[in-house]
Amino acid sequence: MILVNGADDGSVSALDRGLHYGDGLFETIEIQDGHPVFWRRHLRRLEYGCQRMHIPFPGTALLTAEAQRLCHGAFKGVLKIILTRGPGGRGYRHPDQIETTRLLTLHPFPEYHESLQKDGIVARFCAIRLGLNPALAGIKHLNRLEQVMARAEWRDQGIHEGLMLDIDGHVVEGTMSNLFIVKNGTMYTDPLKHCGVAGIVREIILEACSAHAMAAVQAPLSKDEFAAAEEVFVTNSLIGIWPVRAIEDYRFNIDGQVLRQVRRWLDAYRQEDLRDAA
């Protein structure tokens, strides 16, 4: 089932500004026992993205009702929500009255082998760079050509993620994940002030570090720093945390102390979230 503005419909208006300009936002959410995991955080990010892009937010009550309708009875899956600035005429200027389009789709959960969690993944550096734009940085908006082109760079199924550099050479994130490295016991991740998507798992990790007085430095990372990194891991709402075993010639510890600590915290947040939903 696909819900478009509350109706069971597989199509959207050919004049929708999401299609014409990528003028919208999205969320990708794990469904566990019919419950969208970290639902309130996803809603909060969506509302914040709407504020930054001046798109009217449809409200938590309506989105919650539609998510429940779609996900009811799904044991495991992925809920994708797209909000767009709705239909409009030709031209970049948006209508004075914006009718936000809501698109909710339910997808099968990706068939990630469980060994990826335990034995880690192999990553590569992508050739295509992330452009810089502070006005859009952090937002999970629909302008995703850079990620599409980066993901098209490899077909080798033994490579699980591609890391993206920005045009200044900083290693910002994966095509579908946020990136953390550990050096001398300290965790680093890009501040996402010029590009990148501020992920929910990344947010939780930074919150947990702050609550437990563990250092988590938000600073740009250079490629050279991977030579000295002890641990590297990537995160998103579906994979949770994947340790990175290898990036090209670099090798990393896949069972380091920092990863184990961070994973315990994420598990605790997840359990609490599922308990609250029950």
Next chain:
Amino acid sequence: MILVNGADDGSVSALDRGLHYGDGLFETIEIQDGHPVFWRRHLRRLEYGCQRMHIPFPGTALLTAEAQRLCHGAFKGVLKIILTRGPGGRGYRHPDQIETTRLLTLHPFPEYHESLQKDGIVARFCAIRLGLNPALAGIKHLNRLEQVMARAEWRDQGIHEGLMLDIDGHVVEGTMSNLFIVKNGTMYTDPLKHCGVAGIVREIILEACSAHAMAAVQAPLSKDEFAAAEEVFVTNSLIGIWPVRAIEDYRFNIDGQVLRQVRRWLDAYRQEDLRDAA
């Protein structure tokens, strides 16, 4: 009428990658007496964009037939063509078999007052910057949030275009147009190697300059250079050439020699195009 993959349909699949990622291209074309003006150039740009983005091009014969079907009998209008990478599953990786989506829509011609051609327009500098990405520069792709946000910066109907700087401070183009300035009798325009859209009218102007041995320098422009500019004009397929009368405190000649020459050339190309079509 709206043509989606050849069918008279007002909607596209909710799973189309154009909507999910802005994974596609578009053209905006003037219709005059049922004929899409500079049709071969628009088709060529579309095919080139498809090549760069690895989207299968549907072919000139099919697109020409569909454009004729849609525009037949339209005295004056705007044809918009969108090509996307078609429907797909969730995730950035695109399917091995790509079924390009074709969307053709006919719109009324914008009600530009004819005085804009003669008396020139008023422009402003936009606050939002263009990100830099050589891999996407020049392509008329569907990731257009920067333009959408720039166009939302003003509502004053006395301002007709916003000029966009890139994050390095170069004045690259207008929200919907390419930009030329004339300094000491020489014409300059951004090379569009890091951002921007390579417009059809810009292409014609550069071709005509080359054919007539008139200097047209492709170089990045700084804001300071507008202080010394004698003429400034913006171009696109619907407006043709608009002289810029004023940008904030700067004032320019709206009937300069360069503009008059370039306009004569563009008119000649247009007449030739219409003659060929007749």
